[in-house]
Amino acid sequence: MENILVVENLSHIYSAGTPFEKKAVDGVSLSVRRGEIAALIGHTGSGKSTLIQHFNGLLRPSEGRVLINGEDIFESKDTVRAARFAVGLVFQYPEYQLFEETVYKDIAFGPGNMGLDSAEIDRRVRESAQIAGIAEDVLEKSPFELSGGQKRRVALAGIFAMEPEVLVLDEPMAGLDPAGREDVFRFIKEYKERHGTTVIFVTHSMEDAARMAERLIVMRGGSVMLDGTPAEVFAHAEELIASGLDVPQVTRVFMRLRELGAPVDTAVYTVPQAAELLLRLKGVR
Amino acid sequence: MLKDITLGQYFPGESVMHRLDPRTKLVALIVYVVMLFVAKGTASYLLCAVCAAVLIAMSRVAPRLILKSLKPVIVIVIFTAVLNMLYTPGRELVSFWIFKITAEGVYNGVFMAVRIIMLVAVTSLLTYTTSPIALTDAIEHLLSPLKKLKVPVHEFAMMMTIALRFIPTLIEETDKIMSAQKARGADFESGNLLRRAKALIPVLVPLFVSAFRRADELAVAMECRLYHGGEGRTRLNVLRFSRLDAAAAVLVICFVAGVVLLNRVSL
Ligand SMILES: Nc1ncnc2c1ncn2[C@@H]1O[C@H](COP(=O)(O)OP(=O)(O)OP(=O)(O)O)[C@@H](O)[C@H]1O
Ligand SMILES: [Mg+2]
Numbered sequence A: 001m002e003n004i005l006v007v008e009n010l011s012h013i014y015s016a017g018t019p020f021e022k023k024a025v026d027g028v029s030l031s032v033r034r035g036e037i038a039a040l041i042g043h044t045g046s047g048k049s050t051l052i053q054h055f056n057g058l059l060r061p062s063e064g065r066v067l068i069n070g071e072d073i074f075e076s077k078d079t080v081r082a083a084r085f086a087v088g089l090v091f092q093y094p095e096y097q098l099f100e101e102t103v104y105k106d107i108a109f110g111p112g113n114m115g116l117d118s119a120e121i122d123r124r125v126r127e128s129a130q131i132a133g134i135a136e137d138v139l140e141k142s143p144f145e146l147s148g149g150q151k152r153r154v155a156l157a158g159i160f161a162m163e164p165e166v167l168v169l170d171e172p173m174a175g176l177d178p179a180g181r182e183d184v185f186r187f188i189k190e191y192k193e194r195h196g197t198t199v200i201f202v203t204h205s206m207e208d209a210a211r212m213a214e215r216l217i218v219m220r221g222g223s224v225m226l227d228g229t230p231a232e233v234f235a236h237a238e239e240l241i242a243s244g245l246d247v248p249q250v251t252r253v254f255m256r257l258r259e260l261g262a263p264v265d266t267a268v269y270t271v272p273q274a275a276e277l278l279l280r281l282k283g284v285r
Numbered sequence B: 001m002l003k004d005i006t007l008g009q010y011f012p013g014e015s016v017m018h019r020l021d022p023r024t025k026l027v028a029l030i031v032y033v034v035m036l037f038v039a040k041g042t043a044s045y046l047l048c049a050v051c052a053a054v055l056i057a058m059s060r061v062a063p064r065l066i067l068k069s070l071k072p073v074i075v076i077v078i079f080t081a082v083l084n085m086l087y088t089p090g091r092e093l094v095s096f097w098i099f100k101i102t103a104e105g106v107y108n109g110v111f112m113a114v115r116i117i118m119l120v121a122v123t124s125l126l127t128y129t130t131s132p133i134a135l136t137d138a139i140e141h142l143l144s145p146l147k148k149l150k151v152p153v154h155e156f157a158m159m160m161t162i163a164l165r166f167i168p169t170l171i172e173e174t175d176k177i178m179s180a181q182k183a184r185g186a187d188f189e190s191g192n193l194l195r196r197a198k199a200l201i202p203v204l205v206p207l208f209v210s211a212f213r214r215a216d217e218l219a220v221a222m223e224c225r226l227y228h229g230g231e232g233r234t235r236l237n238v239l240r241f242s243r244l245d246a247a248a249a250v251l252v253i254c255f256v257a258g259v260v261l262l263n264r265v266s267l
Helices: A048-055 A077-086 A103-113 A118-131 A136-140 A148-160 A178-195 A206-212 A230-234 A237-242 A249-259 A271-284 B022-038 B041-059 B063-087 B103-129 B132-149 B153-183 B193-199 B201-224 B243-264
Strands: A003-014 A022-033 A037-042 A063-068 A087-090 A166-170 A198-203 A215-220 A223-228 B092-096 B099-102
Touching: A003 A048, A003 A198, A022 A048, A022 A063, A022 A198, A022 A223, A037 A048, A037 A206, A048 A087, A048 A166, A048 A198, A063 A077, A077 A087, A087 A148, A087 B153, A103 A118, A103 A136, A103 A148, A118 A136, A118 A148, A118 A178, A148 A178, A166 A178, A178 A198, A178 A206, A198 A206, A206 A230, A215 A230, A223 A230, A223 A237, A230 A237, A237 A249, A249 A271, B022 B041, B022 B103, B022 B132, B022 B243, B041 B103, B041 B243, B063 B099, B063 B103, B092 B103, B099 B103, B103 B132, B132 B153, B153 B201, B193 B201
Parallel strands: A037 A198, A037 A215, A087 A166, A166 A198
Antiparallel strands: A003 A022, A003 A063, A215 A223, B092 B099
């Protein structure tokens, strides 16, 4: 599989040249393969949101480059605009960005900006509304009448409808109840399966990351601290905890087991995995 | 981006200038500005300039920032200086076409320019070293005699404090919403005026919605804490004059005396 998104030695400095100067991202290099689903994890202020805003050219790197399909996105005005459509970015609390009179029109805003014809827009709006679990009759309502969770779905559908090659989400599940989190999780999965999209999402929850992603990228202080499969990353459970990050509860259980002398690995991060490992352990004895 | 526009442009610090009572600073600034207009002749202007330089040095604010604050007025400075040069009658230096530059004109022009520059530099020094909240507090205090005349000084000060408090929040919010709409392909940079104005709708609607939501929340929060105006209200940070302020007052008086005396020295 080829790399769809490549970040080369990227740094970003906010308010350069003032007393408030702040290096938010510091020498990050990444490559993301087409169709991959990756979670970006890190402490508050570790530069996750700053990093992802470079992926579609909203922020210009102070240093380094971002390549989409091998092309530098800051080559010209057109490449920046192309990057906006190739990479769909969903901000944190996207429900605060709704503005149209009806849900339908709001979802159609993105595709409309892409200059598609109205039949294609209609197809995309209906399809993405369906994926995001928005009922037909809601489409004609005002987005301001909806509940917080419903607004979140509309905002997600608004990006889905642009059919980006890479979907980037900043804490898509923040502020939702467990059922709501589960829903959002499902919509993203479903959308990805239909379109083969590459997905990168930011999260604070190691559980969510471990459950959803096949790759974890852990950031600390603006740089990448760990990058690999969940098993690889959670093998460094002690390091993660030492730097103030959480690990899934089952991983903690296994860390404790190992402390007590059981011959187990800490690269365990889901309950079924844990169950299987424990059974095997018992069978051996 | 939008965030780089510093409004109120306060830079926190620990210098003497930061520690002075905001009332002292405000009154001193008013005195300084008045003296700038009272000053006549090179000697008094020199004193004003030296004072400004000393104040800036004491504040530990980077001189670069002071220069930055002068940028917006540079056009006015040049314009005033040129007008003064051309239209002051007196001994002619050079003349061309219908213009003539006089010695008095050059003299006046330079002084006007210096006056405006010092005025802006020292005023921005005040805003650089005093938080907007402290400044409104000081204004409220200084205007409190007007309360006797039933002027709602406290309410005005509260409105100003809230407005100042929310300017950065709203700027940040605008930035966020703009980014979010750009991510959906909104284009704020191209097209004619009408198109650009229309492009702002996706920003303005969510911005107003959130501003009203915030106002509502703030009102409820204030009511929950039994806010009922200025009557009998005490403060967390009581403004107190210290020895530093007394010293500053003495220096201000010396400065006034200095300018008045130097005005008599003809140079
Ligand atoms: N617009 C901005 N101007 C100046 N500094 C900023 C700006 N945005 C973020 N920062 C700073 O950059 C650093 C990284 O911020 P960023 O928002 O990328 O962190 P994050 O990892 O997304 O955190 P969180 O988990 O809280 O969302 C922080 O220290 C923050 O204060
Ligand atoms: Mg963030």
